[in-house]
Amino acid sequence: MFYSVIIPVYNRPQEIDELLESLTYQTYKNFEVLIVEDGSSDKCDHIIPKYQEQLKITYYFKPNTGQGFSRNYGFDQAKGDYFIVFDSDCIIPKHYFQAVEDYLNDNPVGAYGGPDKAHESFTPMQKAISYSMTSPFTTGGIRGNKKHYGTFHPRSFNMGISKEVYAKVGGYKITRMGEDLEFSMRMIKAGYQTALIEDAFVYHKRRTSLSQFYKQLHFFGRARINVGRFYPEEVKLLHWFPALFTLGFLSLPLLYFIFWPLAAMGLGVYLLFLAVNFSSSLAKNKSLKVAIISMATSFTQLYAYGIGFLTEGWRKLLKG
Numbered sequence: 361m362f363y364s365v366i367i368p369v370y371n372r373p374q375e376i377d378e379l380l381e382s383l384t385y386q387t388y389k390n391f392e393v394l395i396v397e398d399g400s401s402d403k404c405d406h407i408i409p410k411y412q413e414q415l416k417i418t419y420y421f422k423p424n425t426g427q428g429f430s431r432n433y434g435f436d437q438a439k440g441d442y443f444i445v446f447d448s449d450c451i452i453p454k455h456y457f458q459a460v461e462d463y464l465n466d467n468p469v470g471a472y473g474g475p476d477k478a479h480e481s482f483t484p485m486q487k488a489i490s491y492s493m494t495s496p497f498t499t500g501g502i503r504g505n506k507k508h509y510g511t512f513h514p515r516s517f518n519m520g521i522s523k524e525v526y527a528k529v530g531g532y533k534i535t536r537m538g539e540d541l542e543f544s545m546r547m548i549k550a551g552y553q554t555a556l557i558e559d560a561f562v563y564h565k566r567r568t569s570l571s572q573f574y575k576q577l578h579f580f581g582r583a584r585i586n587v588g589r590f591y592p593e594e595v596k597l598l599h600w601f602p603a604l605f606t607l608g609f610l611s612l613p614l615l616y617f618i619f620w621p622l623a624a625m626g627l628g629v630y631l632l633f634l635a636v637n638f639s640s641s642l643a644k645n646k647s648l649k650v651a652i653i654s655m656a657t658s659f660t661q662l663y664a665y666g667i668g669f670l671t672e673g674w675r676k677l678l679k680g
Contacts (some may be wrong), residue, residue, distance in 0.1 A: 361390070361440070361441040361442055361461060361464065362390050362391065362392075362439070362440045362441050362442075363390065363391035363392070363440045363441070363442050363443075363444050363457060363460070363520075364391070364392050364394060364434075364438030364439060364440030364442070364443050364444065365383070365391055365392065365393045365394065365444045365445075365446060366394050366396065366431050366434030366435065366438060366443055366444065366445050366446075367379065367393065367394070367395050367396065367434075367445075367446050367447075367448055368396045368398050368427045368430035368431055368434070368448070369395060369396070369397055369398065369400065369404055369448040370397075370398045370399070370400050370424070370427075370448075371400045371401060371402040372400075372402075372404070372448045372449070373402060373403065373404035373406070373407055375448040375449045375565070376395065376404040376407050376448055377404070377407045377410075378451055379446065379448060379449075379450055379451060379452065380393070380407065380410075380411045380415065380417070381411070382451045382452045382453070382454075383411075383415055383452055384411060384414045384415060385454040386452070386454055386456065386457050386458075387454055387455060387457070387458050388457035388458040388461055389457075390457075391416070391440070391444075391457060392415075392416040392417070392418070392438070392439060392440065393415050393416065393417040393418070394417075394418050394420065394434045394437055394438060395408065395417065395418070395419045395420065396420050396422065396430045396431070396433050396434045397419065397420065397421040397422065398422065398424050398425065398426070398427065398430040399421075399422065399423045399424025399425075400424075403421070404419075405419055405421070418437070420433065420434070420437065425535055426535030426536045426539075427516070427535065427536060427539070428516075428531075428532030428533075428534055428535035428536060428539035428540075428543075429531075429532060429535040430535075431445055431516070431531065431532060432531035432532055435526050435531050438523075440523065441522070441523055442460075442464070442520050442521070442522055442523065443520065443521050443522075443523065443526060444460075444519070444520040445516050445517075445518075445519045445520070445521075446517065446518060446562065447516065447517040447518075447564070449564065449565040449566065450476075450517060450518065450562040450563065450564050450565070451479055451562065451563040451565070452562055452563075453561065453562070453563065455559070456474075456560055456561075456562070459557060459559040459560045460472070460520065460557060460560050463555070463557045463559075463560070467555060469522075469552070469553045469554060469555045470521065470522050470524070470525045470547055470552025470553055470554065471514050471519065471520060471521045471522070471525055471544065471547050471552060471553075471554045471555075472514060472519070472520050472554065472555045472556070472557050472560070473512065473513070473514030473515055473518060473519050473520075473544075473554070473555075473556055473557075474518040474519075474556070474557050474558070474559075474560035474561050474562060475494065475518075475556070475558060475561045475562075476490065476493070476494065476517065476518060476561060476562050476563070476564035477490065477494070477561050477562075477563055477564070478490035478491070478563065478645075479563035479565075482563070482565065483568065484647065484649045484650045484653055485568060485569065485570070485653055485657075486565055486566065486568060487645055487647070487650045487653075488641065488645075488650050488653035488654040488656070488657045489566050489567060489573050489657050490564065490566065491637075491640075491641045491644060491645065491650070491654045491657070491658075492637070492654060492657040492658045492660075492661045493564075493566065493661070495637065495640060495641075495658065497633070497636050497637050497640055497658065498637070498658050498661050498662060499598075499601065499602060499661070499662070499665065511548055511554070512554050512555065512556050513540075513541055513544035513545065513548070513554070514540070514544050514554055515540050515541075515544075516539070516540035516543075517562070517564055518560070518561070518562045518564070519540065519544075521547070525547055525550075525552055528550065529546055529547050529550050529552070531543070533546070533590075534586075537579065537582060537583045537586045538583030538584065538586045538587040541583065541584075541587045541594075542587050542590050542591070545587070545590070545591050545594060546590075549591075570656060570657065570660060573657060573660055573661075573664075574660050574664045575664075576664075577660065577661050577664035577665045577668065578664045578665070578667055578668035579668060580665055580668065581602065581603075581664065581665040581666060581667065581668025581669035581670075581671075581672065582668040582669070582671070582672035583668075584599050584669055585669060585672040585673050585676055586672065588676075589676075599669070600669075601662075602661075602662040602663070602665040602666035602669060603665075603666040603669045603670050603673075604666075605662045605663065605666055606662065606663050606666025606667055606670065607666070607670070608626060608629075608630075609630060609663065611626075612626055612627060612630075630659075633658070633659075634655040634658070634659065637654055637655055637658040638651050638652070638654065638655050639651075640654075641654035641655075
């Protein structure tokens, strides 16, 4: 098959340089690349000529509308049988397209998604964040795992859809805050099958500091509530876990004054959570520094998601 790679970018030329370089090493070459610059002030147009002899690449600049609508813009220009979406902060392993081609030839599906991993070149913070976003001891384990919870919903950092799906279902209806979840749910409700291709993983840099990671996960918590506007049934008990985690932690000072043994027991649960993530990260990354940071990123992941989920839910409740 012929694939069209759509990459929206906003003020991140360095990331585009690294992503495009990784695409030059692909063992399967039958694809084009569409860079959609979403109204950036720090543009990446000067990066494109560097790769034009190695890749079928086209650059587009458009006014800022957010990543969802920028992907739609790319879909409209794409010529492929299958449209593949990457975030600009991804690095693509050289076997990626061959893994997708092999899977889809044997298992044709309307859409697929792949996991994310940490590259050996990532900083300790990036590795810790990657651990938290993929760990079974946080909510990360349900996202890119073969034993995921419920129906698999591809996410836009690493997702492919067939040309037919786009023609029948359309593209993104919202441009941010859960746009990929809404899109995946709409495809599934239209009768299309989705699949997780485990070997079609990407190295996903994500955020580079704890504060940026907090903001991202806070946004993810809000996004789950936002998606509930379209599909209320998709806000499930599982998605309340980070909110309960957050409420429990915030209640510890009050419990101390009401009944301190219960507060001590609760604190022990949180310390156990940190210890489990420390041990799991240490076993996975073989780095004491990454394991220590992983305690902070795992706590931040649940706490920030919980705060975002609760505040957006409260806003929705006030609006009726």
